Amino acid sequence: EIVLTQSPGTLSLSPGERVTLSCRASQSLSASYLAWYQHKPGQAPRLLIYGSSTRATGIPDRFSGSGSGTDFTLTISRLEPEDSAVYYCQQYGGAFGPGTKVEIK
């Protein structure tokens, strides 16, 4: 069983800053097997990235994904106030990481 861990647990940043979120797998994962989601309170989760680096439909280009093997990254190039949310990585088969909360100062 592959376990996903995410770091940091919480981030507090100012608008305009660059954000880097980490997702680490306990064993090597195919890049096709990793997706990222954004979840805001009271809303449905939203698919951001699939296949490690492909943006889902309608996702702004300030969101990007990268990585391979056991280390994957979600980057927000310029943080916007509406990006305040919890971000989850997910592996093939469904299991999620514990999430990273992004707060806007």
Added chain:
Amino acid sequence: EVQLVESGGGVVQPGGSLRLSCAASGITFSSFSMHWVRQTPGKGLEYVLGISGNGGSTNYGKSVRGRFTISRDNFKKMVYLQMGSLRVEDMGVYYCAKGESDYPRPYQLDSWGQGTLVTVSS
């Protein structure tokens, strides 16, 4: 536009049962797997169960095997989550989500409903 609308949430006693429903529109329903994901209080997202497009195969998450089952009606474009032997730790918001293909193990979940709240309390 894909729309997924969950219903059936409510208050149930520990040990009780509940059936959640999800109505889909805007997709060729039988071409896609469907899944349930939950968020329990103070915790993150947890994958619960998925079912293939034709309903013949399922994919279980870690914590509900033997207590929860999933089914679908492709004519009605509905997916169901039958929950039994409910525990306090099953309490949370349950989301219906669409897989990217008809296989029960998803690469990603590309459309989600707004969720339905399940409360387990005596």
